[in-house]
Each structure stands twice: as structure tokens, then as C-alpha cells.
Amino acid sequence: MFNLILFGPPGSGKGTQSENLIAKYGLKHLSTGDLLRSEIAQQTALGIEAKKVMDKGELVPDEVVIGMISSAIDNNETVKGFLFDGFPRTAAQAEALDKLLDLKKSSIAVMLALEVGEEELVKRLMKRGETSGRSDDTNESVIRARITEYHNKTTAVADYYKQFDKVTMIKGEGSIDDIFNSLSSEIDSRI
Ligand code: AP5
Numbered sequence: 001m002f003n004l005i006l007f008g009p010p011g012s013g014k015g016t017q018s019e020n021l022i023a024k025y026g027l028k029h030l031s032t033g034d035l036l037r038s039e040i041a042q043q044t045a046l047g048i049e050a051k052k053v054m055d056k057g058e059l060v061p062d063e064v065v066i067g068m069i070s071s072a073i074d075n076n077e078t079v080k081g082f083l084f085d086g087f088p089r090t091a092a093q094a095e096a097l098d099k100l101l102d103l104k105k106s107s108i109a110v111m112l113a114l115e116v117g118e119e120e121l122v123k124r125l126m127k128r129g130e131t132s133g134r135s136d137d138t139n140e141s142v143i144r145a146r147i148t149e150y151h152n153k154t155t156a157v158a159d160y161y162k163q164f165d166k167v168t169m170i171k172g173e174g175s176i177d178d179i180f181n182s183l184s185s186e187i188d189s190r191i
Helices: 014-025 032-041 045-054 062-074 091-103 118-129 140-162 176-188
Strands: 003-007 028-031 082-085 108-115 167-171
Touching (some): 014 082, 028 062, 032 082, 091 108, 091 140, 118 140, 167 176
Parallel strands (some): 028 082
């Protein structure tokens, strides 16, 4: 299995690039944001609780997202590998993911981390908020709260994988095609 983490702050292009990468490499896309929005759309108890947290720009509790990822891994036994998008987002999630993959005799091959400046992130998300219907994109203070959560809790995930020499930084500003080519080169050198 080839397992990849696409990492970066809100609006850095993880979802955009994931779509192209899964098409090229045949990986299973696991986005905790998408899984949570699906729970919200179905109005499950989990979704109703998660929405309250997401609308404030804060992170959903670790046990909730780890449970979702654990089920998703178990339900996809035969895939070539996973592309994790928006997960892990805390050091505890990273440790849990390593344990889950270890049970499958697998591991993370690489974390590709998209680097984008804060004002560009805010600009992209405000623009997307005009049409996306995502309640966490419509308010600049919520967008900035998401970025603050990233700095306070999520950058620790890159530090966690750096100790195993698994992190490569990628310039996340520029054309979508150029960024895709940079990501592909890194994957091709490891796959
Ligand atoms: P999640 O759904 O993961 O959202 P996010 O991290 O905030 O990221 P986005 O989807 O907003 O951005 P992206 O990096 O995917 O960029 P995109 O490609 O869409 O999380 C939402 C919430 O769920 C969290 O706040 C949290 O509450 C909860 N959650 C999720 N996972 C969790 C976890 N593991 N633990 C706890 N809580 C969790 O691009 C953004 C925009 O920019 C698009 O409009 C796109 O068209 C545009 N764009 C992309 N690339 C470019 C480019 N190169 N140039 C110009 N524009 C571009």
C-alpha cells in the first residue's frame, strides 16, 4: 500500500489537488471534512454535534474523527493506498493513524505539505464562500479561527512526521497544474 498525507492550512488546496491525485494514482481519498459534512447532511447525532464545532472554526474531538477514519480503513481492505486529506490534524490523531495502519501492516509513505500565505488563504476561502454553501466559509472571523486552530494544534502533526523524515514542503501558490506537477514528482520518486 502507498499511503499519503496531503497536509496544509484551510484553503491551501488539499481538496482540489486530492481530486487530481486520486485520479492519477488510484488511491482512496479519505477527507475527514467530507465525512463530517456527509454526517451533517444526513442530520445524524454525530453531524449535529460536529456542526456546532465546525461553525466556530474549531476542531471536532479526536475520538470522533479517529473513529470515522478507523471505520473507513476497515471498509476499504483492497485499495492500493489512501490519500488522507484534513487528517491527521493533531498529534494524537497522527499517533492513532500510525497504530491503525500498523494493524494493516502498513504505514505513511510521505506527508506533502502545501505552503500558502495567510492572506491568500483568506482570499480563497472568502471567494469560495460566495458559492460553496459551506457555513464555515462565509465569515472572515471563522476563517481566521480555522487558521489559528491550524497553527495552534495542527502544525504539531508536521513535527510528528518530521522525526521520521517523512515531510516534504510544496509551494502551494501558483497555478493548480504547476502545484499538481510538484506533488506528482514527489510521489513518483517514492512510489
Ligand atoms: P476541512 O473540510 O478539512 O476543511 P479545511 O482544512 O478547512 O480545508 P478546506 O477544504 O477549506 O481547504 P483545502 O485545503 O481542501 O483547499 P481547497 O482545495 O478546498 O475541515 C472543515 C472543518 O471540519 C474543520 O474546521 C474542523 O472543524 C472539522 N474537521 C475536519 N477534519 C478534522 C479533523 N481531522 N479533526 C478535527 N476536526 C476536523 O481550496 C480552497 C479554495 O481555493 C477553492 O475554492 C479552490 O478552488 C481554491 N484554490 C485551490 N488551489 C488554488 C490555487 N492554486 N490558486 C487559486 N485558488 C486555488
